[in-house]
Amino acid sequence: MKKVSRRKLLKASAVAGAAVATSGFAQTFFSRPARLLGPARGSRVVIIGGGWGGISTARHLRRRNPNIEVVLIEQNPSFISCPMSNLYLGGVKDLDFISFDYTNVVKAGVTFVNERALEVNRAGRYVRTTSGLVHYNYLVVSPGIDYMYEAIQGYSEVRQFLPVGFKPFEHIALKRKLDRFEGGDLVMSIPRPPYRCPPGPYERAAMLAYYLKSNEIKGKVIVLDANPGPISKAPGFTAAFSDLYKNYLEYIPQAEVTAIDYAKKTVKTGLGEFEFDLANIIPPMKAGEIVRASGLGDRWASVQLPTFLSERDDRIYVIGDIVGNTPYPKSGQVAYNVGKIVSEHIAHRIAGRRLAEIPNPLPDNICYSFVDSEESIWVAHKHDWDAAARQVRQQATVDNQRSKQNGGLALEWARGLWSDMFGPEV
Ligand SMILES: Cc1cc2nc3c(=O)[nH]c(=O)nc-3n(C[C@H](O)[C@H](O)[C@H](O)COP(=O)(O)OP(=O)(O)OC[C@H]3O[C@@H](n4cnc5c(N)ncnc54)[C@H](O)[C@@H]3O)c2cc1C
Numbered sequence: 001m002k003k004v005s006r007r008k009l010l011k012a013s014a015v016a017g018a019a020v021a022t023s024g025f026a027q028t029f030f031s032r033p034a035r036l037l038g039p040a041r042g043s044r045v046v047i048i049g050g051g052w053g054g055i056s057t058a059r060h061l062r063r064r065n066p067n068i069e070v071v072l073i074e075q076n077p078s079f080i081s082c083p084m085s086n087l088y089l090g091g092v093k094d095l096d097f098i099s100f101d102y103t104n105v106v107k108a109g110v111t112f113v114n115e116r117a118l119e120v121n122r123a124g125r126y127v128r129t130t131s132g133l134v135h136y137n138y139l140v141v142s143p144g145i146d147y148m149y150e151a152i153q154g155y156s157e158v159r160q161f162l163p164v165g166f167k168p169f170e171h172i173a174l175k176r177k178l179d180r181f182e183g184g185d186l187v188m189s190i191p192r193p194p195y196r197c198p199p200g201p202y203e204r205a206a207m208l209a210y211y212l213k214s215n216e217i218k219g220k221v222i223v224l225d226a227n228p229g230p231i232s233k234a235p236g237f238t239a240a241f242s243d244l245y246k247n248y249l250e251y252i253p254q255a256e257v258t259a260i261d262y263a264k265k266t267v268k269t270g271l272g273e274f275e276f277d278l279a280n281i282i283p284p285m286k287a288g289e290i291v292r293a294s295g296l297g298d299r300w301a302s303v304q305l306p307t308f309l310s311e312r313d314d315r316i317y318v319i320g321d322i323v324g325n326t327p328y329p330k331s332g333q334v335a336y337n338v339g340k341i342v343s344e345h346i347a348h349r350i351a352g353r354r355l356a357e358i359p360n361p362l363p364d365n366i367c368y369s370f371v372d373s374e375e376s377i378w379v380a381h382k383h384d385w386d387a388a389a390r391q392v393r394q395q396a397t398v399d400n401q402r403s404k405q406n407g408g409l410a411l412e413w414a415r416g417l418w419s420d421m422f423g424p425e426v
Pocket of ligand 1: 048049051073074081083084085086116196200320322333335368369
């Protein structure tokens with residue numbers, strides 16, 4: 001599997017930190033500017049977003065039918081995985097562990113356009129990017145989430161000082177802040193759902209506390225949760241907080257952050273004000289901006305059920321965390337599985353099958369959460385289609401008993417999917 005060296009990555013992240021527009025080491029070697037692509041030859045599938053949903057779609061399309069032209073538009077020159085990023089913050093894994101580049105994606109025959117997609121013109125069937133227009137026969141949109149800074153008074157103005165770490169690359173700035181933290185109150189907050197990765201913030205809380213404990217830093221993680229209790233794997237997280245981090249973590253439910261005063265280093269909640277020495281405030285979330293710019297949805301994009309076709313356009317598939325009208329968790333596993341499903345769907349259409357003839361499998365999910373350097377808990381979801389009610393039904397199974405065995409399975413899960421997405425073809 002092609003990994004990015006730390007030196008290259010830090011160089012790239014300097015660009016990425018400032019919301020990468022175009023340049024970067026990856027682009028120098030193998031990206032194609034949109035303006036040079038020309039019209040589609042045969043069947044061109046364009047994908048917006050080179051993350052969990054987009055890469056899975058690209059790789060599976062090329063495997064399914066190498067005659068399909070696949071164009072991937074990604075604003076960053078390389079990729080950092082959010083899954084397992086809490087291990088990096090906790091000091092358990094280094095940055096290289098969660099960092100990847102697109103070399104093998106390009107070797108698999110995908111055209112990589114290292115640019116930002118600005119708008120989809122549905123009537124003309126093209127994507128406008130920072131350098132030109134990319135025409136498509138089918139489009140897959142998987143840009144992930146954006147933050148609703150506007151939901152917290154005073155946040156927009158100081159966002160550059162407060163990396164959230166729920167999007168690729170932001171982990172680096174957050175880790176630097178953590179490395180400089182000498183003690184005191186580390187306030188982190190959790191929004192109401194829907195947001196990316198329901199258990200993610202609780203895993204974050206545990207791994208921040210692990211970091212303080214293992215480095216003997218005299219500080220405490222104060223977790224301000226807008227919810228009445230952990231919204232995922234509650235018994236597992238609650239047990240870990242009290243058994244492992246009694247002196248390092250304080251969990252406060254029903255404490256929605258409504259305002260930040262960065263100068264005074266305070267956050268406001270319905271339960272009063274909290275002072276912080278370091279803050280990791282996770283705001284409410286919405287779909288990436290391209291969804292609204294292209295008229296594919298408002299806060300989230302809606303799909304036709306049970307397919308992942310946009311409610312507004314039969315040529316466009318919307319996948320990953322941006323989907324709003326299903327019970328699917330906003331997870332990398334679901335984004336990956338749906339990428340696989342839509343690649344099959346598109347290949348069938350290109351082969352001439354009508355929509356009504358194409359099968360519509362539903363994605364399953366599994367999501368592991370580490371609570372210390374080795375132990376993990378998990379939740380899994382099975383989905384099926386209730387044709388009479390025209391609804392997706394969900395059934396959950398959970399293991400709240402933290403164990404090293406689960407930790408091993410979590411690492412195996414991540415390595416397996418990363419290898420399929422970023423590794424060489426076998
Ligand atoms: C702390 C944390 C822990 C997590 N742990 C897990 C876990 O253990 N298991 C799990 O299954 N999931 C986990 N997740 C969730 C997982 O990261 C997301 O569900 C997954 O990344 C969603 O995939 P996506 O394709 O929608 O978005 P992403 O993977 O974020 O990919 C979106 C890509 O689109 C690009 N992009 C955005 N807008 C544009 C544009 N206009 N033009 C060009 N490119 C654009 C972005 O740069 C990005 O590379 C975790 C998330 C977090 C934050």
